[in-house]
Amino acid sequence: MSEPALVLEDLHHTFFPGSPSEQRALEGVDLVMEERDFVMVVGSNGSGKSTLLNVIAGTLIPDHGRVRIGGRDVTRWPEWRRAGLVGRVFQNPVSGTIGRLTIAENLAVAAKRGIRHGVLRNALGRSRRRELADHVRELGLGLEDRLDTPVGALSVGQRQALTLLMATWVRPTLLLLDEHTSALDPGSTEQIIRLTDRIIRSQGLTTLMVTHSIQQAVALGDRVLIIHRGRVVESIGGARKRRLRVEELLDSFDRLRSADLVDQSAAEMVRRLYI
Amino acid sequence: MNLLIGSLSMGFLLSLLTLGVFITFRVMGRLDLTTDGSFGLGAAVAAALLASGVHPLLATVAAAAAGWLAGATTGLIYVVLGIDTLLAGILVTTGLYTIQLRTMGGGNRSLSATRTLPEVAEDAWRALRLPETVTLGETSVAASLFSALLVCVLFVLFSIWVLARFLRTDLGLAMRAAGGNPQAARALGLDTGVMTTLGLVLANGLVALAGALFAQYQGFADVSMGIGMIVTGLACLVLGEGLLGKGTLRRQIVGTLTGTIAFRLLVAAAVRAGLPADTLKLATALFVLAALGVPAVLTRMRGRMDRTPADLSRFRQRIDRIPADR
Numbered sequence: 001m002s003e004p005a006l007v008l009e010d011l012h013h014t015f016f017p018g019s020p021s022e023q024r025a026l027e028g029v030d031l032v033m034e035e036r037d038f039v040m041v042v043g044s045n046g047s048g049k050s051t052l053l054n055v056i057a058g059t060l061i062p063d064h065g066r067v068r069i070g071g072r073d074v075t076r077w078p079e080w081r082r083a084g085l086v087g088r089v090f091q092n093p094v095s096g097t098i099g100r101l102t103i104a105e106n107l108a109v110a111a112k113r114g115i116r117h118g119v120l121r122n123a124l125g126r127s128r129r130r131e132l133a134d135h136v137r138e139l140g141l142g143l144e145d146r147l148d149t150p151v152g153a154l155s156v157g158q159r160q161a162l163t164l165l166m167a168t169w170v171r172p173t174l175l176l177l178d179e180h181t182s183a184l185d186p187g188s189t190e191q192i193i194r195l196t197d198r199i200i201r202s203q204g205l206t207t208l209m210v211t212h213s214i215q216q217a218v219a220l221g222d223r224v225l226i227i228h229r230g231r232v233v234e235s236i237g238g239a240r241k242r243r244l245r246v247e248e249l250l251d252s253f254d255r256l257r258s259a260d261l262v263d264q265s266a267a268e269m270v271r272r273l274y275i
Numbered sequence: 276m277n278l279l280i281g282s283l284s285m286g287f288l289l290s291l292l293t294l295g296v297f298i299t300f301r302v303m304g305r306l307d308l309t310t311d312g313s314f315g316l317g318a319a320v321a322a323a324l325l326a327s328g329v330h331p332l333l334a335t336v337a338a339a340a341a342g343w344l345a346g347a348t349t350g351l352i353y354v355v356l357g358i359d360t361l362l363a364g365i366l367v368t369t370g371l372y373t374i375q376l377r378t379m380g381g382g383n384r385s386l387s388a389t390r391t392l393p394e395v396a397e398d399a400w401r402a403l404r405l406p407e408t409v410t411l412g413e414t415s416v417a418a419s420l421f422s423a424l425l426v427c428v429l430f431v432l433f434s435i436w437v438l439a440r441f442l443r444t445d446l447g448l449a450m451r452a453a454g455g456n457p458q459a460a461r462a463l464g465l466d467t468g469v470m471t472t473l474g475l476v477l478a479n480g481l482v483a484l485a486g487a488l489f490a491q492y493q494g495f496a497d498v499s500m501g502i503g504m505i506v507t508g509l510a511c512l513v514l515g516e517g518l519l520g521k522g523t524l525r526r527q528i529v530g531t532l533t534g535t536i537a538f539r540l541l542v543a544a545a546v547r548a549g550l551p552a553d554t555l556k557l558a559t560a561l562f563v564l565a566a567l568g569v570p571a572v573l574t575r576m577r578g579r580m581d582r583t584p585a586d587l588s589r590f591r592q593r594i595d596r597i598p599a600d601r
Contacts, residue, residue, distance in 0.1 A: 057462070078461075078466070079461045079462070080460075080461045080464055080465055080466045080467065081464075081466075083461065083462055083463060083464035083465075084464050086462075087462075088462045090458075090462075094456075095456070095458050095459060096459050096462065097456070097459055098451075098452045098455040098456040098459055098460070099455065099456065100451070100455040100456075101448075101451060101452060101455055105448055105451075105452075106452075108445070108448055109448055109449060109452045109460075109463050109465070110463055112445060112449070112463075112464070113463050113464040114464045119444065119445050119446040120441075120444045120445070120446060121444060121445055122443055122444060123443055123444055123445045123447070123448040124443065124448075166463065167462075
């Protein structure tokens with residue numbers, strides 16, 4: 001049995017500690033993902049799901065806890081070094097590609113993710129270009145004929161499709177999807193979701209996908225995590241996940257929300273009585 | 276005609292400065308104030324080495340290497356200490372002032388008694404038994420002027436060729452990616468700190484090379500000659516972009532050359548038209564202001580903007596208007 005693809009141990013992170021705007025984003029998150037797991041993460045705004053993703057990707061170094069990817073402790077690795085193991089698609093379609101460079105140039109950079117050789121080789125030689133074109137054809141967007149178009153000229157949907165292709169070009173140990181359809185119109189969303197599913201299945205990728213969409217959380221993946229106030233409060237997997245319906249997941253959210261209200265009114269009462 | 280040849284030579288050698296500014300300002304997306312310091316440093320190093328009898332070609336290359344060091348220093352301050360490149364550049368340029376004084380052993384240094392690169396070129400011209408004067412149209416130009424121009428052209432074309440090739444290699448592409456979108460570059464496994472430093476090293480090497488050639492061309496080095504060079508470089512860059520646009524990488528690189536020559540010709544024309552010498556600084560400053568300001572206004576009027584912060588915020592607003600699907 002090989003090492004799990006991702007292990008998170010007791011992650012804690014607090015923004016602005018000790019100040020009035022102190023914000024405890026992660027309060028002890030544990031998670032194990034085996035290879036080929038496809039995990040969906042849902043949670044309301046401010047629940048800590050973005051922080052979680054940033055800690056895994058290396059954008060943030062956690063105050064406490066460990067991140068292991070593919071058996072390696074990467075907790076203190078800078079983001080660029082971790083990128084050899086992690087492919088990432090951002091919420092903003094502009095974030096994951098370099099708008100000033102052409103499609104071919106973007107792909108050439110992605111094709112070298114985590115690989116270091118031939119630094120002074122022509123990045124876009126003839127054979128490399130043919131390889132890029134073949135790969136892009138799989139997207140079915142007609143981009144293979146526009147290899148020399150700057151990426152900035154593409155639509156957001158096309159750009160996000162390209163980002164997805166770039167993030168998975170070199171097979172990542174872990175694929176992170178950060179609400180990657182939330183900036184797209186319904187048509188593009190549909191297209192990107194289908195592409196996401198196809199790429200993950202065909203390459204057998206281990207994927208952690210954060211989403212705002214309950215429908216996506218229900219329809220995709222083989223486990224759903226509900227994150228609330230920096231903790232994983234519910235994990236729905238196996239047969240229960242397969243049977244899961246949208247209403248059921250929404251009920252879970254409502255329960256959390258009402259629990260919150262009780263918390264807040266209790267705190268208010270304590271304040272009135274004692275301060 | 277002599278003035279024209281002079282302007283052309285000056286335009287060619289200063290296009291190395293513009294090329295440096297292009298790398299930092301356009302490719303890496305940073306305004307690098309090390310430019311002022313490394314221009315003067317290149318001149319100072321070349322002058323000191325020439326005075327001690329080093330071959331002009333070697334002295335010129337050594338000056339470029341000094342520029343690499345200046346750029347690396349700014350880069351390291353940024354990467355290791357986390358000080359922004361803008362402040363790092365100011366610190367390095369300030370420090371370099373002393374280094375220039377020490378290198379030259381004073382505030383300025385005449386090169387009239389030493390053999391310089393234009394003189395080497397002139398000797399080569401004679402050795403090849405080429406004519407003493409070159410006739411262009413109705414006027415004749417002295418061989419010395421013409422050979423000096425050739426040296427500048429050779430240096431510039433070689434530098435442009437090397438740079439254009441480098442920017443298309445895997446490493447060059449990585450550098451452009453890091454400058455174009457650092458967030459995406461990191462997610463694609465690029466160390467943006469190292470890439471920024473690489474850009475600064477390359478750019479300041481070119482700027483120092485320009486300084487070394489400039490000093491040899493005009494026959495003296497001065498500690499204050501680098502002051503304001505970043506602004507001159509920017510003006511030439513923007514003028515070139517105005518003339519050729521910034522469609523492709525090739526266009527942009529050729530644009531640095533075109534823009535610099537056009538800028539020098541403008542200066543020469545202004546002087547010929549009777550612009551008093553003591554107003555040249557003000558005139559240059561106003562021109563720089565116009566060169567930087569007018570294209571920006573024009574593009575805004577054309578409504579054809581590259582992705583600017585204003586664009587991005589409009590984009591975000593559009594995202595916000597899309598209803599959440601839950």
